[in-house]
Amino acid sequence: MSVSAHNTIHVDGEWRSALSAATREILDPADAKPFAVVAEGGAEDADAAIAAARAAFDRGRWPTTPVAERAALLRRVAGLLRRDREELGLLESRDAGKTVEEGRADIDCVADAFTYFADLVAAEGPGRVVDAGTDTVHSVVVHEPVGVCALITPWNYPLLQASWKIAPALAAGNTFVIKPSEITPMTTIALIDLLVEAGLPAGVANIVTGPGHSVGARFAEHPEVDLVSFTGGLVSGTKVAQAAAVGVKKVALELGGKNPNVVFADACATDEGFDTAVDQALNAAFIHSGQVCSAGSRLIIEESVRERFVAELARRAAKIRLGRGTEDGVECGPLVSEQQREKTEGYVASALEEGAVLRTGGKRPEPSGIRPATGYFYEPTVLDHCHREMRVVREEVFGPVLTVETFRTEDEAVALANDTEYGLAGAVWTADAGRARRVAGRLRHGTVWINDFHPYLPQAEWGGFGKSGVGRELGPSGLAEYRETKHVYQNLDPKPVRWFAG
Numbered sequence: 001m002s003v004s005a006h007n008t009i010h011v012d013g014e015w016r017s018a019l020s021a022a023t024r025e026i027l028d029p030a031d032a033k034p035f036a037v038v039a040e041g042g043a044e045d046a047d048a049a050i051a052a053a054r055a056a057f058d059r060g061r062w063p064t065t066p067v068a069e070r071a072a073l074l075r076r077v078a079g080l081l082r083r084d085r086e087e088l089g090l091l092e093s094r095d096a097g098k099t100v101e102e103g104r105a106d107i108d109c110v111a112d113a114f115t116y117f118a119d120l121v122a123a124e125g126p127g128r129v130v131d132a133g134t135d136t137v138h139s140v141v142v143h144e145p146v147g148v149c150a151l152i153t154p155w156n157y158p159l160l161q162a163s164w165k166i167a168p169a170l171a172a173g174n175t176f177v178i179k180p181s182e183i184t185p186m187t188t189i190a191l192i193d194l195l196v197e198a199g200l201p202a203g204v205a206n207i208v209t210g211p212g213h214s215v216g217a218r219f220a221e222h223p224e225v226d227l228v229s230f231t232g233g234l235v236s237g238t239k240v241a242q243a244a245a246v247g248v249k250k251v252a253l254e255l256g257g258k259n260p261n262v263v264f265a266d267a268c269a270t271d272e273g274f275d276t277a278v279d280q281a282l283n284a285a286f287i288h289s290g291q292v293c294s295a296g297s298r299l300i301i302e303e304s305v306r307e308r309f310v311a312e313l314a315r316r317a318a319k320i321r322l323g324r325g326t327e328d329g330v331e332c333g334p335l336v337s338e339q340q341r342e343k344t345e346g347y348v349a350s351a352l353e354e355g356a357v358l359r360t361g362g363k364r365p366e367p368s369g370i371r372p373a374t375g376y377f378y379e380p381t382v383l384d385h386c387h388r389e390m391r392v393v394r395e396e397v398f399g400p401v402l403t404v405e406t407f408r409t410e411d412e413a414v415a416l417a418n419d420t421e422y423g424l425a426g427a428v429w430t431a432d433a434g435r436a437r438r439v440a441g442r443l444r445h446g447t448v449w450i451n452d453f454h455p456y457l458p459q460a461e462w463g464g465f466g467k468s469g470v471g472r473e474l475g476p477s478g479l480a481e482y483r484e485t486k487h488v489y490q491n492l493d494p495k496p497v498r499w500f501a502g
């Protein structure tokens with residue numbers, strides 16, 4: 001990486017420090033020790049970045065660069081990401097606390113997003129010719145870039161979330177400013193360097209590292225910004241939407257989730273089925289210590305198999321190897337911050353007060369050689385006998401906490417699964433194909449998995465119903481977010497219309 005310490009703000013092709021000269025230490029969540037220092041930008045840095053993106057859009061060549069050239073640049077970026085996979089995967093692990101294996105998988109998915117959007121735009125024709133009902137009119141619908149896009153991203157999948165915005169924004173011909181999470185900015189900074197290396201003109205890609213309340217808020221309210229795409233929590237997302245509404249900007253919101261994992265007894269009828277459903281329930285809830293927007297944090301299980309299933313789930317959850325993400329054999333890293341751990345502890349405490357039964361976890365693990373005492377570790381936790389009135393069932397914990405609710409009928413299962421203000425993702429496990437389709441059709445969630453949990457495809461839309469957000473990322477709709485649609489109507493034989501007599 002060519003970024004020198006503190007110079008992590010990239011405006012109009014130059015790396016610089018914050019105008020205030022403020023800095024921030026970036027901590028490794030595995031030991032709470034700083035491993036990098038970045039610029040702590042403010043509203044004035046946001047203004048400078050937006051001005052550069054505005055000039056690059058209004059007077060630069062990127063918006064009118066032929067689609068084939070834009071696609072070729074995105075493919076070069078994908079190649080550079082693959083070249084730097086090890087370095088970036090490690091950086092993501094240190095920044096966000098995930099295992100290096102997860103970090104590498106993230107980088108593969110980031111490269112896939114760039115390739116997907118390159119292929120998508122390259123395959124498109126020049127526009128959709130519309131039949132105007134007469135051969136004296138040529139009518140065509142075309143797509144154009146929206147303009148200056150302000151992109152705001154969270155800390156759990158820092159580069160992946162950034163790529164789901166940057167790749168389609170660039171494919172469509174926009175310029176952008178991005179603000180990564182203030183606690184995990186490192187890989188997004190590195191990506192800007194790769195965009196420059198791939199040949200992106202100065203001013204098209206700008207980054208301001210800094211906090212949400214100043215840099216992010218300025219992005220959302222700034223009159224020169226045309227579109228705001230935000231991924232993060234419901235509270236900040238609501239503020240972003242309110243600020244953006246004042247300027248009637250386009251807004252896309254990818255917010256939280258409280259995602260049901262519905263398991264019918266018939267899915268557990270064989271030993272293999274039982275093992276698979278338990279294994280995937282663990283994966284759904286505890287990968288990346290549950291800090292996943294689509295985490296299957298609500299197990300909704302048929303009463304007849306509850307005891308056997310939860311006992312096995314708790315037994316296996318207790319065996320998950322917690323430790324520093326860079327250590328061999330570690331299966332799960334720490335939470336991202338002390339704040340996130342304390343939030344998780346608060347939810348577990350409230351659940352126990354409200355009558356939940358702790359089956360495993362519920363505390364900080366003992367330190368060990370792979371688990372420094374200063375790291376933000378928390379044990380995978382299973383809370384049995386939960387119900388809708390509990391805060392832990394209604395609100396997003398964003399930690400390694402799985403709640404268990406039970407049902408007796410299909411209708412009851414569907415009602416429980418839909419009983420959330422969110423609607424990001426959910427799964428149904430059953431051996432009955434008819435039931436699988438019926439339940440999937442009734443779940444009010446943006447992604448529904450049948451006998452699986454967590455996979456996504458860059459070519460399929462991702463996003464939420466209800467308070468999980470507005471708009472979609474990935475797929476053709478993920479590109480459409482970054483475009484204006486224009487109807488060009490050409491009269492080939494103009495004549496007076498004589499609407500007015502004189």
Ligand code: NAD
Pocket residue numbers: 152153154155156157161179180181182210211212213215216217218220231232233234235236237239240254255256257292293294396398424463464468469
């Ligand atoms: P967060 O809302 O605290 O922060 C997200 C980003 O918004 C950060 O960059 C932050 O600095 C910025 N921000 C905060 N306040 C702001 C404001 N007033 N104006 C503008 N920007 C502001 O979220 P987080 O804790 O970083 O991330 C976790 C959340 O993200 C969870 O709720 C999770 O479900 C959600 N998430 C959703 C998806 C999805 O695809 N739906 C994906 C990943 C994460």
